[in-house]
Amino acid sequence: MKITKPIEDILNKQIAYEFEAAYAYLSLAAALGSTPYAGFAHWMRLQYEEELEHAMKLFDYIQERQGCVKLLKFEYPTYTIKTPLEAFKIAYDLEVENTQHIHDAYALSLKENDLPSQVFLQWYITEQVEEEDNCQKMIEALELAGTSLGALFTLDRQAGSRK
Numbered sequence: 094m095k096i097t098k099p100i101e102d103i104l105n106k107q108i109a110y111e112f113e114a115a116y117a118y119l120s121l122a123a124a125l126g127s128t129p130y131a132g133f134a135h136w137m138r139l140q141y142e143e144e145l146e147h148a149m150k151l152f153d154y155i156q157e158r159q160g161c162v163k164l165l166k167f168e169y170p171t172y173t174i175k176t177p178l179e180a181f182k183i184a185y186d187l188e189v190e191n192t193q194h195i196h197d198a199y200a201l202s203l204k205e206n207d208l209p210s211q212v213f214l215q216w217y218i219t220e221q222v223e224e225e226d227n228c229q230k231m232i233e234a235l236e237l238a239g240t241s242l243g244a245l246f247t248l249d250r251q252a253g254s255r256k
Protein backbone atom coordinates (compact mmCIF):
# COMPACT_ATOMS: atom_id res chain seq x y z
CA MET A 94 0.00 0.00 0.00
CA LYS A 95 1.39 3.36 -1.06
CA ILE A 96 2.29 5.78 1.71
CA THR A 97 -0.08 8.73 2.25
CA LYS A 98 1.08 12.27 1.59
CA PRO A 99 1.01 13.40 5.27
CA ILE A 100 3.13 10.38 6.28
CA GLU A 101 5.50 10.92 3.37
CA ASP A 102 5.91 14.56 4.43
CA ILE A 103 6.58 13.82 8.10
CA LEU A 104 9.06 11.03 7.29
CA ASN A 105 10.91 13.31 4.88
CA LYS A 106 11.12 15.89 7.67
CA GLN A 107 12.45 13.17 9.96
CA ILE A 108 15.24 12.42 7.47
CA ALA A 109 16.30 16.06 7.82
CA TYR A 110 16.15 15.85 11.62
CA GLU A 111 18.38 12.77 11.57
CA PHE A 112 20.87 14.57 9.34
CA GLU A 113 20.70 17.53 11.69
CA ALA A 114 21.48 15.19 14.61
CA ALA A 115 24.31 13.58 12.62
CA TYR A 116 25.79 16.97 11.85
CA ALA A 117 25.43 18.06 15.49
CA TYR A 118 27.34 14.98 16.67
CA LEU A 119 30.01 15.53 14.06
CA SER A 120 30.30 19.11 15.26
CA LEU A 121 30.67 17.89 18.86
CA ALA A 122 33.28 15.37 17.67
CA ALA A 123 35.17 18.22 16.04
CA ALA A 124 34.94 20.40 19.15
CA LEU A 125 36.10 17.58 21.43
CA GLY A 126 38.83 16.75 18.94
CA SER A 127 40.58 19.94 19.93
CA THR A 128 40.58 18.95 23.61
CA PRO A 129 42.68 16.14 25.17
CA TYR A 130 39.52 13.96 25.27
CA ALA A 131 40.04 11.73 22.24
CA GLY A 132 37.73 9.05 23.67
CA PHE A 133 34.70 11.33 23.90
CA ALA A 134 35.45 12.67 20.42
CA HIS A 135 35.43 9.07 19.14
CA TRP A 136 32.10 8.43 20.89
CA MET A 137 30.53 11.46 19.20
CA ARG A 138 31.86 10.42 15.84
CA LEU A 139 30.31 6.95 16.15
CA GLN A 140 27.03 8.58 17.10
CA TYR A 141 27.27 10.72 13.96
CA GLU A 142 27.43 7.48 11.95
CA GLU A 143 24.44 6.05 13.80
CA GLU A 144 22.36 9.13 13.02
CA LEU A 145 23.22 8.78 9.34
CA GLU A 146 21.97 5.19 9.51
CA HIS A 147 18.72 6.43 11.05
CA ALA A 148 18.31 8.84 8.13
CA MET A 149 19.00 6.16 5.54
CA LYS A 150 16.59 3.70 7.16
CA LEU A 151 13.85 6.31 6.63
CA PHE A 152 15.08 6.93 3.10
CA ASP A 153 14.73 3.22 2.26
CA TYR A 154 11.38 2.87 3.97
CA ILE A 155 9.80 5.76 2.06
CA GLN A 156 10.94 4.19 -1.19
CA GLU A 157 9.73 0.73 -0.15
CA ARG A 158 6.29 2.26 0.35
CA GLN A 159 6.44 3.85 -3.13
CA GLY A 160 6.82 7.29 -1.63
CA CYS A 161 9.03 10.08 -2.83
CA VAL A 162 12.17 10.95 -0.85
CA LYS A 163 12.74 14.69 -0.58
CA LEU A 164 15.95 15.96 0.91
CA LEU A 165 14.98 19.06 2.85
CA LYS A 166 17.20 21.76 4.24
CA PHE A 167 18.27 21.34 7.83
CA GLU A 168 20.00 23.40 10.49
CA TYR A 169 23.77 23.21 10.57
CA PRO A 170 24.59 23.33 14.25
CA THR A 171 28.11 24.15 15.28
CA TYR A 172 29.21 24.23 18.88
CA THR A 173 31.99 25.72 20.84
CA ILE A 174 32.28 23.66 24.00
CA LYS A 175 34.95 23.59 26.66
CA THR A 176 34.14 20.39 28.55
CA PRO A 177 32.81 16.91 27.74
CA LEU A 178 29.95 17.59 30.17
CA GLU A 179 28.79 20.54 28.06
CA ALA A 180 28.96 18.35 24.95
CA PHE A 181 26.83 15.58 26.46
CA LYS A 182 24.27 18.07 27.76
CA ILE A 183 23.90 19.40 24.21
CA ALA A 184 23.57 15.81 22.92
CA TYR A 185 20.94 14.97 25.53
CA ASP A 186 18.80 18.01 24.65
CA LEU A 187 19.12 17.11 20.99
CA GLU A 188 17.91 13.57 21.65
CA VAL A 189 14.93 14.76 23.69
CA GLU A 190 13.95 17.07 20.83
CA ASN A 191 14.29 14.24 18.34
CA THR A 192 12.21 11.93 20.54
CA GLN A 193 9.39 14.47 20.27
CA HIS A 194 9.67 14.45 16.46
CA ILE A 195 9.50 10.64 16.42
CA HIS A 196 6.48 10.66 18.73
CA ASP A 197 4.75 13.19 16.47
CA ALA A 198 5.37 10.94 13.45
CA TYR A 199 4.03 7.94 15.34
CA ALA A 200 0.92 9.87 16.42
CA LEU A 201 0.32 10.75 12.78
CA SER A 202 0.70 7.11 11.72
CA LEU A 203 -2.05 6.26 14.23
CA LYS A 204 -4.27 9.03 12.87
CA GLU A 205 -3.67 7.86 9.30
CA ASN A 206 -4.28 4.26 10.32
CA ASP A 207 -0.93 3.40 8.69
CA LEU A 208 -0.02 0.13 10.39
CA PRO A 209 3.32 -0.50 8.62
CA SER A 210 4.52 2.97 9.61
CA GLN A 211 3.51 2.31 13.21
CA VAL A 212 5.63 -0.85 13.23
CA PHE A 213 8.47 0.95 11.44
CA LEU A 214 8.45 3.88 13.87
CA GLN A 215 8.42 1.65 16.94
CA TRP A 216 12.06 0.86 16.27
CA TYR A 217 12.84 4.60 16.52
CA ILE A 218 10.80 4.97 19.70
CA THR A 219 12.89 2.25 21.36
CA GLU A 220 16.10 3.68 19.93
CA GLN A 221 15.31 7.13 21.37
CA VAL A 222 14.85 5.67 24.87
CA GLU A 223 18.29 4.07 24.57
CA GLU A 224 19.99 7.18 23.17
CA GLU A 225 18.54 9.49 25.81
CA ASP A 226 19.66 7.02 28.46
CA ASN A 227 23.20 6.79 27.03
CA CYS A 228 23.59 10.57 27.18
CA GLN A 229 21.99 10.81 30.61
CA LYS A 230 24.32 8.15 32.03
CA MET A 231 27.33 9.93 30.60
CA ILE A 232 26.17 13.24 32.12
CA GLU A 233 25.78 11.61 35.53
CA ALA A 234 29.22 9.99 35.31
CA LEU A 235 30.81 13.28 34.22
CA GLU A 236 29.08 15.16 37.03
CA LEU A 237 30.38 12.60 39.52
CA ALA A 238 33.88 12.87 38.06
CA GLY A 239 33.74 16.66 38.47
CA THR A 240 37.22 18.05 38.07
CA SER A 241 39.05 14.84 39.02
CA LEU A 242 41.46 14.32 36.15
CA GLY A 243 41.87 10.64 37.01
CA ALA A 244 38.12 10.00 36.83
CA LEU A 245 37.81 12.03 33.61
CA PHE A 246 40.67 10.08 32.07
CA THR A 247 38.96 6.76 32.94
CA LEU A 248 35.64 7.92 31.47
CA ASP A 249 37.39 9.14 28.33
CA ARG A 250 39.06 5.74 27.94
CA GLN A 251 35.68 4.01 28.34
CA ALA A 252 34.05 6.29 25.77
CA GLY A 253 36.95 5.61 23.45
CA SER A 254 36.30 1.87 23.56
CA ARG A 255 32.79 2.29 22.15
CA LYS A 256 32.30 0.20 19.02
Ligand SMILES: [Fe+2]
Pocket residue numbers: 111114143144147191
Ligand atom coordinates in the same frame (compact mmCIF):
# COMPACT_ATOMS: atom_id res chain seq x y z
FE1 LIG B 1 18.47 9.33 15.32
Ligand SMILES: [Fe+2]
Pocket residue numbers: 114144188191224
Ligand atom coordinates in the same frame (compact mmCIF):
# COMPACT_ATOMS: atom_id res chain seq x y z
FE1 LIG C 1 19.95 10.05 18.27
